[in-house]
Amino acid sequence: MSATDTTTSATMDAAIATTSAMRAETTGAGPGSGARAGAGTASGARRTGAVHRLGPVAEIPVGEARAYAVDGQQIAVFRLRGGGLRAVDAVCPHAGGPLADGQSDDAVVICPLHAHVFDLSTGESASGAEPLGCYPVGLAADGTLEVTV
Amino acid sequence: MTITENTPITPSRTGTSPAAKAISAVPAQREHRQTPAGGRQRLVVVGNGMAGIRAVEEILARGGADLFEVTVFGDEPYGNYNRILLSNVLAGADTEDEIFLNTPEWYTDNGIRLRAGTRVTGLDRYARVVATEDGTVTPYDKLIIATGSRSFIPPIKGLTGPDGQLPGGVFAFRTIDDCRSMIAFAGGRRTAAVIGGGLLGLEAARGLQTYGLEVHVIDAAPTLMNQQLCAEAGGILRRGVEELGITVHPGARTAQVLLAADETGDGETDGGAAGDGGGLGRAVGLEFADGTRLDVDMIVVAAGIRPNVDVGLRGGLTVERGIVTDDQMRSVDDPDVYVVGECAQHRGQVYGLVAPLWEQATVLAEHITGVNPDAAYHGSKTATKLKVAGVAVAAMGLKDAEHPDDEVVRFVEPRQGVYKSVVIRDGKLVGATLLGDTAKSASLIQAFDHGLPLPEERLKLLFDIGLPAAEVGAAEMADEAQVCNCNGVSKGKIVACVKGGMKTVPGVMNATRAGKGCGSCKTLVKEIVEWAADGDVEDDPSANWYVPGVPMDKPTLMAAVREQELRSVSAVFAALAPDGREDAASKMALTSLLRIVWGGDFVDERDGRFINDRVHANIQKDGTFSVVPMIAGGVTSPDELRRIADVAEKYSVPMVKITGGQRIDLLGVRKEDLPKVWADLDMPSGHAYGKSFRTVKTCVGKDFCRFGVGDSTALGVAIEQRYHGLESPGKLKLAVNGCPRNCAEGLIKDVGVVAIDGGRWEIYIGGAGGAHVRKGDLLATVDSPEEVMTLTGRFLQYYRENGKWLERTYTFVPRVGIEKIRAVVVDDTEGIAADLDARIQESIDAYRDPWLERDEPATPGQFRASLPLVSLPRVPVR
Ligand SMILES: Cc1cc2nc3c(=O)[nH]c(=O)nc-3n(C[C@H](O)[C@H](O)[C@H](O)COP(=O)(O)OP(=O)(O)OC[C@H]3O[C@@H](n4cnc5c(N)ncnc54)[C@H](O)[C@@H]3O)c2cc1C
Ligand code: FES
DSSP, X not given: OOTTOGGGHHHHHHHHHHHHXXXXXXXXXXXXXXXXXXXXXXXXOOOOOOEEEEEEGGGSOTTOEEEEEETTEEEEEEEOTTSOEEEEESBOTTTOOBGXXXXXXXXXXXXXXXXXXXXXXXXXXXXXXXXXXXEOEEEOTTSEEEEEO | OOOOSOOOOOOOSSOOSHHHHHHHTSOOOOOOOSSOGGGOEEEEEEOOSHHHXXXXXXXXXXXXXXHEEEEEEESSSSOOBOGGGHHHHHTTSSOGGGGBSSOHHHHHHTTOEEEXXXXXXXXXXXXXXXXXXXXXXXXXXXXEEOOOEEEOOOOOBTTSOTTSOOOBTEEEOSSHHHHHHHHHHHTTOOEEEEEOOSHHHHHHHHHHHTTTOEEEEEESSSSTTTTTOOHHHHHHHHHHHHHTTOEEEETOOEEEEEEEOOOOOOSOSOTTOTTSGGGSOEEEEEEETTSXXXXXXXXXXXXXXXXXXXXXXXXXOOBSSSEEXXXXXXXXXXXXEEEOSTTEEETTBOOOSHHHHHHHHHHHHHHHTTSOTTOOOOOOOOEEEEEETTEEEEEEEOSSOOSTTOXXXXXXXXXXXXXXXEEEEXXXXXXXXXXXXXXXXXXXXXXXXXXXXXXXXXXHHHSOOSSGGGSOOTTTSOTTOEEETTTTEEHHHHHHHHHTTOOSHHHHHHHHOTTOSSOTTHHHHHHHHHHHTTTOOXXXXXXXXXXXXXXXXXXXXXXXXXXXXXXXXXXXXXXXXXXXXXXXXXXXXXXXXXXXXXGGXXXXXXXXXXXXXXXTSEEOTTSOEEEOBOOGGGOOOHHHHHHHHXXXXXXXXXXXXXXXXXXXXXEEEOGGGHHHHHHHHTOOBOOOSSSBEEEEEEOOOTTTOSSOOSOHHHHHHHHHHHXXXXXXXXXXXXXXXXXXXXXXXXXXXXXXXXXXXXXXXXXXXXXXXXXXXXXXXXXXXXXXXXXXXXXXXXXXXXXXXXXXXXXOHHHHHHHHOHHHHHHHHTSOTTSOHHHHHXXXXXXXXXXXXXXXXXXXXXXXXXXXXXXXXXXXXXXOOO
16 A cells, blocks of 8 residues: 555656656647646646745644645645655545645655545656646745745 | 568557556567577467456466467557456546556566557468558467457447447446546536446446446346346346436337537547547437437446457458357467457357456467367356446356246345345256355356256255355365356465465465455455465464554554653654654554553644544545534434524535434535534534544433333433543444334444343444444443443443454454453453553543634644635535
8 A cells, every 4th residue: 555665666766757757848848838738637737937935834734735726726735744845736636635635754645535645756646546746846045835837 | 561670669548547658668679570589489469358368378377488479469558457347447446557467567577579559450361460550560370369349339329420439428338448538527427327237337337326426227128137137136136226326227228319519628538538529529318219318428338248350350260259269269260370258259159258268268378389289168157256236146057947847946035135046957057146145156156067966955055054064165165166257266276376385365366366356256265275274374464564654563563652652653653663764544543543542641743643633524525524513312402403504504514414323414514614613513523534432322212212211312422422532443333222122223333232121231342234234242231321331431442452443343343252352341351441441531531622623723724725726515515
């Protein structure tokens, strides 16, 4: 069940490679990418490279996530116990579950509705769901969350 | 025709699933040479499905890798998967990944060239080549055709376009892609019709219900599963199916499919995927021969299958219903062309179930490898044993008498949904049907397969009468008796696997695939493994861990937690998990355990809780929550009811429902509204969301009921007020009955109390009345409500400390044994009763109504929306 299972690390690496390739393709697509976004798939979200300021990091309890509306998209930001931040699509591609309500650890989030598991760094699902979109997220000097979509 | 040097692998069509992705990533290997490599013959397999790959596996098992260079063509862009489990995928019970039988690595590891996503369109037997869509040709020395079947689309007006393509909203049910399109389309639709009332149609109907659709089964035949069942059994099945909420239209002839123009740009379909109709319009309803109509949003066609014989026809092979073969599974026209699976016709029979295909594949492999040139297939007797839409069905041979001398024994109990019949000819079993209760199917299938002599007392065929010796136990079964009918695994194979050193049940299941189909044989597999291992079965160690992320069983973990004073979930991971790694899937269970161990001294990390326990409400499918205020013992007041009604109106609650536990459920409340709803209700939490003590159901008791002998209401209210909300391994539902009439259903509760004459009380534990039904075991009969209170609490604490995570009392009580529990809880043989009492008292003292968090949220944004752009509720308002 657990996506942190070490035996899957080889396939995980492959998955990471695939996602980054995919990301490069979508960001690099330029004006033409609008058509793809219109298809409305979970991972086909619009990417403009714009940085959005969301709010103070203190809004997110350690180990949990909160959802934000960012330029018409819904993004869940996770504050990891290990110290990092992760931003992924807030809506589960399986059946629309609210991922910010899911339980998570430093590697994955489990959707609260049917327990599909998603890697927070790559968006890939260890349980066979479609992948999530992932977004760069960090802290500005003043402690404000910043996400790039 | 030209033979190309290097053919690129056709890219997968969907490219999104991990499996598909992995396949297109397999590097294109060098194309075949003109002459066989290293003396090996070129074996080409057309059809990458269950029969084709099984044949390849059997060939490899007979040293085939030294004889053949294997190339497999598959129309579907995936590795071989278990088609049977598509029903589970549709119903959401299995994920796509779980059903794959052969991964891309399997093909590479075995040196097999897989051409997934490549359809074979031509066969030239004189040139000995097959051709694919893109015009490339591949030579063979030996050919296996295993192209299976496709869904039969009946010639109904509007159902197909000129090229056989389906309009929008119309689906076949045969492939992973069919499943995906159905699942993608079903979301948000209201009604679906399934054309066909056979096995597949019913499975599709059941699966579609998962998506909240109202489902109609349109069956041209008068009886469901007409092929296997007689009218009477079909009628019983129909009742079972209708109880699930599926509407059956028997004998309904569909005259045409009503179409509406395609609405484009609605964003629901994705570039050319099935379901979008490709310009044919979209199905909106059905019109029947009698002129009546049914409005539907989607249609699934499950009206039978047709063998894929095109490749045979192109090659000039004899084709009737299927491609005609001899007893070695070769085409009758060409000794170098083998045919296996649903596309093969052997002695006039074409099979549509997997079991015969395994036998065919074995014969083929024995023959083609030369291991046994005399191997011959003599046809299969097919027996079906499965669960159709939740109803257990076993059927074999004749469904009713056909000769005047045929003997039929039949037992029918419609109210229970049970039908059993056997057909006997010349003292041999020639047919049997079991519905609702298939306990006897294993022995019947054996008698049917092997023509065993039958007991004089024919009733014994249908029931275990007297001693259970009549049951064929693991020891008595013949080695070649088939255990898993889905994957064709015999008892002998399972035994061999155990003798080969595999000592865990899951290990044997993975290695042999026994029990990996519909799963109905799992118990038998377990028995055989235990028998073969002679009691030396090893448990999969992780099966005993309390949680997946910490390698310890519950007692060891509890001891470590106490000893090292680990009071928070993160402390447990840091101290006890491998590399100190936290694990999301373990957090909830650890939170529960720590609370039980530490009571008020537990360090509460909110991320350790499941969402329900973070916001004290039960999450619903659209992300809203259900709110159930505490109504102890089911006794409320006009004032409370008024407040509930006001809240329901003020917050536009979509549904107000009386629950089975005698509570009132407000469904569809937005997360942001929860604190306000609780404040307006001004009632404590009813705990209808956690793994905890939930409710005590009561009957009206002696103050009002003329039969009542004890004050069940007062006792029920008192028990609930004392123990409610205490966390436990699984949820706890209790009841108190005022008399043995059992109106509050105390006999099927985790703890059930029954007043009996003379002011005494019986306490039952371990009952269940949900998906699992079990009558509780009598723990004790006591003289006073006080004793009921004490023993209840003591049992609850014993269960809290010893139950496995999510183990309900109906599993816990039989596992530990009622005698043992009685000894500890009632007779105090271990001398721990006082400790148990003290520890549950601590938990009670630490209890605080979680709904008070409305005034001071426990975390920032505790009640903030998690789908900020979705307007909730999305559930229908009633
Ligand atoms: C939903 C569902 C539930 C089922 N449940 C059960 C059950 O409970 N019990 C049971 O016994 N059976 C069940 N079956 C039937 C069982 O799945 C089939 O009997 C079995 O899959 C047949 O195997 P096969 O290899 O002959 O055909 P398939 O598994 O269909 O494989 C044939 C493959 O060949 C490919 N192909 C076809 N033509 C070409 C071509 N020209 N070029 C290249 N490739 C081609 C196809 O795409 C397909 O992948 C079920 C079937 C379905 C659809
Ligand atoms: S909605 Fe996320 S798992 Fe189903």
